[in-house]
Amino acid sequence: MSGSPQSGNDLDALVCLVGRGDVDAFAALYDRTRTRVFGLIVRLLRDPGYSEDTTQEVYLQVWRSAAQFDPAAGSALAWLLTLAHRRAVDRVRSEEAATRRDLRYGAASGEPAADVVVESAIQHDEARRVADCLQSLTDLQRECIELAYYRGLTYVEVSQRLAANLPTVKSRMRDALRGLRTCLGVS
Structure with missing residues (x-):
């Protein structure tokens, strides 16, 4: 194929x-x-x-x-x-x-x-950056990201939880991830 x-x-x-x-x-x-x-x-x-x-x-x-x-x-x-x-x-x-x-x-x-303090500081800094970038998203985008990535729900489960169509949830996720990549400077 x-x-x-x-x-x-x-x-x-x-x-x-x-x-x-x-x-x-x-x-x-x-x-x-x-x-x-x-x-x-x-x-x-x-x-x-x-x-x-x-x-x-x-x-x-x-x-x-x-x-x-x-x-x-x-x-x-x-x-x-x-x-x-x-x-x-x-x-x-x-x-x-x-x-x-x-x-x-x-x-x-x-x-x-070894290096616990340094590693902890790096993780804390990264977590803070992600939290700051999450705030730059719309409420709906942020909610989709939190449900999928922090609570481990599938897109189907997210759409059911939010009572939104699956394509709508997928669009919100795509836009949210694009926004996070831009905010975090990840290509």
């Missing part, structure tokens, strides 16, 4: 074939989507090594759960990017838990944690 990653019907068909165990369809799906999936993950994790591992985990999850994909619920690309986003958020939470655990056990053993 030829086409760009944006050709939704082709991707939908590929995911359905992957759900039936088609290895060639999986290879084609990977070739067409790996750049977008890795790009999303690396933007969230900011670590190429963890991003590569997480991308691999996403595609393993795709292979295992493609049979559950429902084209009526949304596009294959949206499904795939949602899996990637959730996996990356899980990785961040896991790393934060490990850091807290290390700090707790490090403090109990009397060993000072």
Whole structure:
């Protein structure tokens, strides 16, 4: 199947074939989507090594759960990017838990944690910048971002929660993410 990653019907068909165990369809799906999936993950994790591992985990999850994909619920690309986003958020939470655990056990053993103050200051500064940039969004855009990224809801769940059409929610999310990228100076 030829086409760009944006050709939704082709991707939908590929995911359905992957759900039936088609290895060639999986290879084609990977070739067409790996750049977008890795790009999303690396933007969230900011670590190429963890991003590569997480991308691999996403595609393993795709292979295992493609049979559950429902084209009526949304596009294959949206499904795939949602899996990637959730996996990356899980990785961040896991790393934060490990850091807290290390700090707790490090403090109990009397060993000072290396660079904790610097890392904490950087995280605090980044969190403040994101919070400031969130304030530059419209109330509706901010609410969409908070529901999707801070509460982990899917776009469908966000649209249900806000009683808004799914395309409207997707537009708000796209505009909000574009605004955040601009505000944060991320290309």
